[in-house]
Amino acid sequence: MTPGRASERGAARLPVLLTVLVVVLLVACGVGGYAAFREHDNRAAAQAEQERYGEVLEAARRMAVAFVNIDYRTPEDSFEAVADNATGEFLEQYEGSSESLVDLLTTNESVMTGAVRSAAVTGLDADSATVIVATNGSVSNVSSNDEQTARDFRLRLDLLLVDGEWRTNNLEFVG
Protein backbone atom coordinates (compact mmCIF):
# COMPACT_ATOMS: atom_id res chain seq x y z
CA MET A 1 0.00 0.00 0.00
CA THR A 2 2.91 2.30 0.38
CA PRO A 3 3.07 3.48 -3.24
CA GLY A 4 -0.66 4.13 -3.18
CA ARG A 5 -0.42 6.15 -0.02
CA ALA A 6 2.53 8.02 -1.30
CA SER A 7 0.74 9.06 -4.46
CA GLU A 8 -2.28 9.97 -2.40
CA ARG A 9 -0.14 12.15 -0.21
CA GLY A 10 1.31 13.67 -3.34
CA ALA A 11 -2.16 14.35 -4.65
CA ALA A 12 -3.10 15.95 -1.36
CA ARG A 13 -0.08 18.16 -1.43
CA LEU A 14 -0.62 19.30 -5.01
CA PRO A 15 -3.11 22.08 -4.16
CA VAL A 16 -0.79 23.32 -1.43
CA LEU A 17 2.09 23.44 -3.86
CA LEU A 18 -0.10 25.12 -6.42
CA THR A 19 -1.28 27.67 -3.89
CA VAL A 20 2.31 28.46 -2.98
CA LEU A 21 3.10 28.76 -6.67
CA VAL A 22 0.14 31.09 -7.18
CA VAL A 23 1.32 33.30 -4.32
CA VAL A 24 4.88 33.36 -5.67
CA LEU A 25 3.60 34.18 -9.14
CA LEU A 26 1.31 36.87 -7.77
CA VAL A 27 4.31 38.53 -6.18
CA ALA A 28 6.33 38.13 -9.39
CA CYS A 29 3.42 39.51 -11.36
CA GLY A 30 3.21 42.54 -9.10
CA VAL A 31 6.94 43.21 -9.21
CA GLY A 32 6.92 42.65 -12.98
CA GLY A 33 3.99 44.99 -13.42
CA TYR A 34 5.78 47.70 -11.48
CA ALA A 35 8.99 47.14 -13.47
CA ALA A 36 7.08 47.22 -16.76
CA PHE A 37 5.32 50.41 -15.71
CA ARG A 38 8.63 52.06 -14.77
CA GLU A 39 10.24 50.79 -17.96
CA HIS A 40 7.40 52.21 -20.02
CA ASP A 41 7.90 55.66 -18.45
CA ASN A 42 11.67 55.49 -18.91
CA ARG A 43 11.34 54.49 -22.55
CA ALA A 44 8.87 57.26 -23.27
CA ALA A 45 11.21 59.83 -21.68
CA ALA A 46 14.26 58.43 -23.49
CA GLN A 47 12.44 58.41 -26.80
CA ALA A 48 11.35 62.03 -26.38
CA GLU A 49 14.91 63.09 -25.55
CA GLN A 50 16.46 61.05 -28.32
CA GLU A 51 14.03 62.25 -30.94
CA ARG A 52 14.93 65.79 -29.93
CA TYR A 53 18.37 65.12 -31.43
CA GLY A 54 16.69 64.32 -34.72
CA GLU A 55 14.52 67.42 -34.54
CA VAL A 56 17.36 69.87 -33.85
CA LEU A 57 19.57 68.27 -36.51
CA GLU A 58 16.80 68.56 -39.07
CA ALA A 59 16.18 72.21 -38.18
CA ALA A 60 19.90 73.04 -38.27
CA ARG A 61 20.32 71.32 -41.62
CA ARG A 62 17.39 73.26 -43.02
CA MET A 63 18.91 76.53 -41.84
CA ALA A 64 22.37 75.64 -43.16
CA VAL A 65 20.96 74.74 -46.56
CA ALA A 66 19.10 78.06 -46.68
CA PHE A 67 22.25 79.87 -45.58
CA VAL A 68 24.57 78.42 -48.25
CA ASN A 69 22.15 78.64 -51.17
CA ILE A 70 21.87 82.23 -52.34
CA ASP A 71 21.10 83.35 -55.87
CA TYR A 72 21.29 87.02 -56.93
CA ARG A 73 18.46 86.38 -59.41
CA THR A 74 16.05 85.40 -56.62
CA PRO A 75 17.47 87.16 -53.56
CA GLU A 76 14.13 87.44 -51.76
CA ASP A 77 13.59 83.69 -51.89
CA SER A 78 17.04 83.09 -50.49
CA PHE A 79 16.55 85.53 -47.64
CA GLU A 80 13.08 84.32 -46.87
CA ALA A 81 14.31 80.76 -46.48
CA VAL A 82 16.82 81.90 -43.89
CA ALA A 83 14.36 84.17 -42.09
CA ASP A 84 11.80 81.35 -41.91
CA ASN A 85 14.20 79.30 -39.82
CA ALA A 86 15.55 82.14 -37.70
CA THR A 87 14.47 83.80 -34.50
CA GLY A 88 15.54 86.41 -31.98
CA GLU A 89 18.73 88.37 -32.43
CA PHE A 90 19.86 86.51 -35.51
CA LEU A 91 16.57 87.21 -37.29
CA GLU A 92 16.82 90.92 -36.43
CA GLN A 93 20.41 91.17 -37.63
CA TYR A 94 19.64 89.28 -40.78
CA GLU A 95 16.60 91.39 -41.63
CA GLY A 96 18.50 94.57 -40.80
CA SER A 97 21.31 93.77 -43.22
CA SER A 98 19.31 92.07 -45.94
CA GLU A 99 18.91 95.17 -48.12
CA SER A 100 22.60 95.90 -48.36
CA LEU A 101 23.27 92.20 -48.90
CA VAL A 102 20.80 92.07 -51.77
CA ASP A 103 22.58 95.04 -53.37
CA LEU A 104 25.91 93.29 -52.96
CA LEU A 105 24.59 90.06 -54.43
CA THR A 106 23.03 91.77 -57.43
CA THR A 107 26.10 93.86 -58.17
CA ASN A 108 28.39 90.85 -58.02
CA GLU A 109 25.90 88.48 -59.61
CA SER A 110 26.74 86.04 -56.85
CA VAL A 111 25.45 82.52 -56.84
CA MET A 112 26.28 80.28 -53.94
CA THR A 113 25.19 76.68 -53.83
CA GLY A 114 25.88 74.14 -51.17
CA ALA A 115 24.69 71.10 -49.29
CA VAL A 116 25.04 69.80 -45.79
CA ARG A 117 27.71 67.13 -45.60
CA SER A 118 27.16 66.35 -41.96
CA ALA A 119 25.57 67.82 -38.84
CA ALA A 120 26.16 67.00 -35.20
CA VAL A 121 24.72 68.00 -31.85
CA THR A 122 27.22 69.54 -29.45
CA GLY A 123 24.75 70.46 -26.73
CA LEU A 124 21.08 69.84 -26.08
CA ASP A 125 18.48 70.93 -23.57
CA ALA A 126 14.71 70.74 -23.49
CA ASP A 127 14.41 74.07 -25.31
CA SER A 128 17.88 75.02 -26.56
CA ALA A 129 20.57 73.31 -28.59
CA THR A 130 23.92 73.86 -30.28
CA VAL A 131 24.65 72.12 -33.55
CA ILE A 132 27.73 72.12 -35.77
CA VAL A 133 27.27 71.70 -39.49
CA ALA A 134 29.76 70.90 -42.24
CA THR A 135 28.74 72.13 -45.68
CA ASN A 136 30.27 71.57 -49.11
CA GLY A 137 29.53 73.90 -51.98
CA SER A 138 30.73 76.48 -54.40
CA VAL A 139 30.34 80.13 -55.23
CA SER A 140 30.53 82.02 -58.51
CA ASN A 141 30.36 85.76 -59.26
CA VAL A 142 31.38 88.43 -61.74
CA SER A 143 34.90 88.69 -60.41
CA SER A 144 35.42 84.94 -60.76
CA ASN A 145 34.13 85.09 -64.35
CA ASP A 146 31.32 82.74 -63.35
CA GLU A 147 33.83 80.10 -62.48
CA GLN A 148 32.91 77.97 -59.53
CA THR A 149 35.05 78.31 -56.47
CA ALA A 150 34.76 75.65 -53.80
CA ARG A 151 33.27 77.06 -50.65
CA ASP A 152 33.05 74.73 -47.68
CA PHE A 153 31.93 75.93 -44.29
CA ARG A 154 32.18 74.88 -40.70
CA LEU A 155 29.12 76.37 -39.02
CA ARG A 156 27.94 76.52 -35.44
CA LEU A 157 24.25 77.18 -34.87
CA ASP A 158 22.45 77.95 -31.62
CA LEU A 159 18.82 76.96 -31.72
CA LEU A 160 15.83 77.69 -29.53
CA LEU A 161 12.52 75.90 -29.31
CA VAL A 162 9.97 78.58 -30.19
CA ASP A 163 6.30 77.58 -30.27
CA GLY A 164 7.22 73.97 -30.93
CA GLU A 165 9.70 74.78 -33.73
CA TRP A 166 13.47 74.75 -33.50
CA ARG A 167 14.75 78.08 -34.82
CA THR A 168 18.26 79.43 -35.14
CA ASN A 169 19.04 82.47 -33.00
CA ASN A 170 22.77 82.51 -33.69
CA LEU A 171 24.94 81.33 -36.56
CA GLU A 172 28.70 81.63 -36.74
CA PHE A 173 31.63 80.25 -38.66
CA VAL A 174 33.99 78.00 -36.74
CA GLY A 175 37.24 79.63 -37.75
Place this chain on the structure above:
Amino acid sequence: MSVSGPGPRPPKRPLGARTPTARPRKVAGRTSGADDPVFDDSAEDSAEDVTQEAPEPEARHEHVEWPVEDEQERPPPSRRTTGLLVALVVLLAAVTAGEAFYVYGQDDPVVSAKRPVVTGKVAATSAVDAAARSAVDIVSSSFRTYDEQVDLAASKMTDSFAEEFRQTKAEIREDFIAQKTEVTAEVAAQGVVQASPEQVVALVFLDQSTTKAGTDLNVAQYKILVTVVRTEGGWLVSQMETI
Protein backbone atom coordinates in the same frame (compact mmCIF):
# COMPACT_ATOMS: atom_id res chain seq x y z
CA MET B 1 -13.89 23.68 -14.84
CA SER B 2 -17.49 24.65 -15.49
CA VAL B 3 -19.22 25.88 -12.38
CA SER B 4 -22.45 24.00 -12.98
CA GLY B 5 -20.63 20.66 -13.12
CA PRO B 6 -22.57 17.55 -14.00
CA GLY B 7 -25.95 19.20 -13.78
CA PRO B 8 -28.40 16.33 -14.06
CA ARG B 9 -26.89 14.44 -11.15
CA PRO B 10 -29.87 13.35 -9.04
CA PRO B 11 -29.87 14.59 -5.48
CA LYS B 12 -30.59 11.15 -4.26
CA ARG B 13 -27.72 11.14 -1.82
CA PRO B 14 -28.75 12.61 1.50
CA LEU B 15 -26.63 15.27 3.09
CA GLY B 16 -25.67 12.84 5.78
CA ALA B 17 -23.73 10.81 3.23
CA ARG B 18 -21.09 13.47 3.33
CA THR B 19 -20.27 13.12 6.98
CA PRO B 20 -16.60 13.41 7.74
CA THR B 21 -16.38 9.83 8.80
CA ALA B 22 -17.80 8.66 5.52
CA ARG B 23 -15.18 10.34 3.39
CA PRO B 24 -12.02 8.53 4.35
CA ARG B 25 -13.80 5.27 4.20
CA LYS B 26 -14.85 5.87 0.63
CA VAL B 27 -11.42 6.42 -0.68
CA ALA B 28 -9.45 4.21 1.61
CA GLY B 29 -7.01 1.98 -0.16
CA ARG B 30 -7.35 3.68 -3.49
CA THR B 31 -4.18 3.80 -5.53
CA SER B 32 -5.32 6.62 -7.72
CA GLY B 33 -8.05 9.04 -6.83
CA ALA B 34 -8.34 10.86 -10.09
CA ASP B 35 -10.20 8.19 -12.03
CA ASP B 36 -12.32 6.97 -9.23
CA PRO B 37 -15.96 7.82 -9.90
CA VAL B 38 -16.74 7.88 -6.20
CA PHE B 39 -13.99 10.35 -5.63
CA ASP B 40 -15.19 12.37 -8.57
CA ASP B 41 -18.64 12.58 -7.23
CA SER B 42 -17.78 13.72 -3.77
CA ALA B 43 -15.15 16.05 -5.09
CA GLU B 44 -17.59 17.87 -7.26
CA ASP B 45 -20.04 18.03 -4.45
CA SER B 46 -17.71 19.86 -2.19
CA ALA B 47 -16.81 22.48 -4.73
CA GLU B 48 -20.08 23.17 -6.40
CA ASP B 49 -22.82 22.87 -3.92
CA VAL B 50 -23.10 26.07 -1.96
CA THR B 51 -25.46 24.59 0.57
CA GLN B 52 -22.85 22.02 1.43
CA GLU B 53 -20.04 24.47 1.83
CA ALA B 54 -20.88 25.26 5.41
CA PRO B 55 -20.03 21.90 6.98
CA GLU B 56 -16.86 21.70 4.92
CA PRO B 57 -14.48 23.64 7.21
CA GLU B 58 -15.68 21.71 10.18
CA ALA B 59 -15.09 18.50 8.34
CA ARG B 60 -11.53 19.54 7.52
CA HIS B 61 -11.02 20.62 11.05
CA GLU B 62 -11.94 17.16 12.21
CA HIS B 63 -9.45 15.66 9.81
CA VAL B 64 -6.67 17.56 11.46
CA GLU B 65 -7.54 16.07 14.74
CA TRP B 66 -7.48 12.55 13.43
CA PRO B 67 -4.60 10.23 14.22
CA VAL B 68 -1.65 10.58 11.96
CA GLU B 69 -2.27 7.30 10.23
CA ASP B 70 -5.77 8.34 9.29
CA GLU B 71 -4.65 11.73 8.15
CA GLN B 72 -2.42 10.17 5.59
CA GLU B 73 -5.51 8.74 4.05
CA ARG B 74 -7.18 12.11 3.73
CA PRO B 75 -8.87 12.33 0.38
CA PRO B 76 -7.09 14.34 -2.33
CA PRO B 77 -8.74 17.76 -2.58
CA SER B 78 -11.18 18.62 -5.22
CA ARG B 79 -10.20 18.30 -8.82
CA ARG B 80 -12.00 21.52 -9.46
CA THR B 81 -9.86 23.42 -6.95
CA THR B 82 -6.75 21.89 -8.44
CA GLY B 83 -7.87 22.83 -11.91
CA LEU B 84 -8.59 26.36 -10.79
CA LEU B 85 -5.16 26.63 -9.22
CA VAL B 86 -3.47 25.27 -12.35
CA ALA B 87 -5.35 27.78 -14.46
CA LEU B 88 -4.29 30.58 -12.10
CA VAL B 89 -0.69 29.43 -12.24
CA VAL B 90 -0.79 29.34 -16.04
CA LEU B 91 -2.43 32.77 -16.23
CA LEU B 92 -0.06 34.39 -13.75
CA ALA B 93 2.95 32.76 -15.40
CA ALA B 94 1.81 34.11 -18.76
CA VAL B 95 1.34 37.62 -17.39
CA THR B 96 4.71 37.51 -15.62
CA ALA B 97 6.37 36.26 -18.81
CA GLY B 98 4.71 39.06 -20.74
CA GLU B 99 6.00 41.62 -18.27
CA ALA B 100 9.49 40.15 -18.38
CA PHE B 101 9.44 40.27 -22.16
CA TYR B 102 8.36 43.89 -22.11
CA VAL B 103 11.18 44.81 -19.74
CA TYR B 104 13.99 42.59 -21.07
CA GLY B 105 12.96 40.94 -24.29
CA GLN B 106 12.60 43.85 -26.65
CA ASP B 107 15.15 44.97 -29.17
CA ASP B 108 16.93 48.24 -28.56
CA PRO B 109 15.75 51.10 -30.75
CA VAL B 110 17.72 51.49 -33.95
CA VAL B 111 19.53 54.60 -35.14
CA SER B 112 17.47 56.52 -37.69
CA ALA B 113 17.25 60.05 -39.07
CA LYS B 114 14.32 60.69 -36.75
CA ARG B 115 16.15 59.22 -33.79
CA PRO B 116 19.89 59.52 -34.47
CA VAL B 117 20.85 58.95 -30.86
CA VAL B 118 19.57 55.87 -29.05
CA THR B 119 21.77 56.07 -25.95
CA GLY B 120 21.80 58.32 -22.95
CA LYS B 121 23.22 61.80 -23.32
CA VAL B 122 26.14 61.06 -21.00
CA ALA B 123 27.16 57.93 -22.91
CA ALA B 124 27.01 59.74 -26.25
CA THR B 125 28.97 62.71 -24.92
CA SER B 126 31.74 60.57 -23.46
CA ALA B 127 32.04 58.63 -26.72
CA VAL B 128 32.31 61.89 -28.66
CA ASP B 129 34.99 63.09 -26.22
CA ALA B 130 36.94 59.89 -26.79
CA ALA B 131 36.54 60.25 -30.55
CA ALA B 132 37.81 63.85 -30.57
CA ARG B 133 40.78 63.11 -28.28
CA SER B 134 41.70 60.07 -30.35
CA ALA B 135 41.46 62.08 -33.56
CA VAL B 136 44.00 64.56 -32.15
CA ASP B 137 46.36 61.71 -31.23
CA ILE B 138 45.95 60.10 -34.63
CA VAL B 139 46.57 63.28 -36.60
CA SER B 140 49.46 64.55 -34.48
CA SER B 141 52.94 63.52 -35.49
CA SER B 142 56.54 64.58 -35.08
CA PHE B 143 59.78 63.67 -36.80
CA ARG B 144 61.33 63.46 -33.30
CA THR B 145 58.93 60.89 -31.87
CA TYR B 146 57.53 59.38 -35.04
CA ASP B 147 57.36 55.72 -33.97
CA GLU B 148 56.10 56.44 -30.45
CA GLN B 149 53.38 58.63 -31.93
CA VAL B 150 52.37 55.87 -34.33
CA ASP B 151 52.12 53.43 -31.41
CA LEU B 152 50.09 55.88 -29.37
CA ALA B 153 47.73 56.54 -32.27
CA ALA B 154 47.36 52.85 -33.05
CA SER B 155 46.42 52.15 -29.43
CA LYS B 156 43.31 54.28 -29.95
CA MET B 157 42.14 52.24 -32.95
CA THR B 158 40.48 48.95 -33.70
CA ASP B 159 42.89 46.28 -34.94
CA SER B 160 41.89 46.50 -38.58
CA PHE B 161 42.03 50.29 -38.66
CA ALA B 162 45.38 50.25 -36.82
CA GLU B 163 46.82 47.88 -39.39
CA GLU B 164 45.77 50.19 -42.21
CA PHE B 165 47.14 53.19 -40.31
CA ARG B 166 50.53 51.60 -39.61
CA GLN B 167 50.90 50.71 -43.25
CA THR B 168 50.29 54.30 -44.36
CA LYS B 169 52.58 55.68 -41.68
CA ALA B 170 55.34 53.27 -42.70
CA GLU B 171 55.07 54.43 -46.31
CA ILE B 172 55.48 58.15 -45.53
CA ARG B 173 57.91 57.72 -42.64
CA GLU B 174 61.11 58.46 -44.52
CA ASP B 175 59.94 61.70 -46.16
CA PHE B 176 58.19 62.87 -43.02
CA ILE B 177 61.34 62.57 -40.91
CA ALA B 178 63.64 63.89 -43.63
CA GLN B 179 61.54 67.07 -43.88
CA LYS B 180 61.58 67.46 -40.09
CA THR B 181 57.80 67.64 -40.15
CA GLU B 182 55.72 68.34 -37.09
CA VAL B 183 51.95 68.20 -36.98
CA THR B 184 49.83 69.32 -34.07
CA ALA B 185 46.07 69.45 -33.91
CA GLU B 186 43.41 71.15 -31.86
CA VAL B 187 39.71 70.46 -31.60
CA ALA B 188 37.66 73.49 -32.66
CA ALA B 189 34.29 71.81 -32.17
CA GLN B 190 32.83 68.36 -31.68
CA GLY B 191 29.37 66.85 -31.76
CA VAL B 192 27.39 63.65 -32.05
CA VAL B 193 26.08 62.68 -35.49
CA GLN B 194 24.56 59.41 -34.35
CA ALA B 195 24.97 57.13 -31.39
CA SER B 196 24.01 53.61 -30.42
CA PRO B 197 25.32 51.66 -27.43
CA GLU B 198 27.85 49.94 -29.70
CA GLN B 199 28.88 52.62 -32.17
CA VAL B 200 29.05 56.40 -32.19
CA VAL B 201 29.77 58.73 -35.09
CA ALA B 202 31.25 62.10 -34.10
CA LEU B 203 31.79 65.18 -36.23
CA VAL B 204 35.05 66.85 -35.25
CA PHE B 205 36.25 70.21 -36.51
CA LEU B 206 40.02 69.96 -36.27
CA ASP B 207 42.58 72.74 -36.74
CA GLN B 208 45.79 71.17 -37.88
CA SER B 209 49.13 73.03 -37.75
CA THR B 210 52.01 71.71 -39.82
CA THR B 211 55.63 72.85 -39.79
CA LYS B 212 58.37 71.57 -42.01
CA ALA B 213 62.04 72.54 -42.21
CA GLY B 214 62.34 75.69 -44.28
CA THR B 215 58.61 76.41 -44.62
CA ASP B 216 56.13 78.57 -42.76
CA LEU B 217 53.52 77.27 -40.37
CA ASN B 218 50.57 75.91 -42.28
CA VAL B 219 47.20 75.80 -40.53
CA ALA B 220 44.39 73.82 -42.12
CA GLN B 221 40.79 73.46 -41.03
CA TYR B 222 39.40 69.98 -41.21
CA LYS B 223 35.97 68.46 -40.86
CA ILE B 224 36.30 64.84 -39.85
CA LEU B 225 33.74 62.11 -39.24
CA VAL B 226 35.17 59.85 -36.55
CA THR B 227 33.51 56.49 -35.90
CA VAL B 228 34.20 54.85 -32.55
CA VAL B 229 33.07 51.39 -31.46
CA ARG B 230 32.66 50.06 -27.95
CA THR B 231 35.25 47.50 -26.92
CA GLU B 232 36.56 46.09 -23.65
CA GLY B 233 39.32 48.65 -23.92
CA GLY B 234 36.88 51.54 -24.22
CA TRP B 235 35.86 53.45 -27.31
CA LEU B 236 38.20 52.74 -30.22
CA VAL B 237 38.33 54.49 -33.57
CA SER B 238 37.22 52.20 -36.39
CA GLN B 239 37.07 54.81 -39.15
CA MET B 240 38.06 58.40 -39.90
CA GLU B 241 36.79 60.29 -42.89
CA THR B 242 37.71 63.82 -43.86
CA ILE B 243 34.74 65.55 -45.44
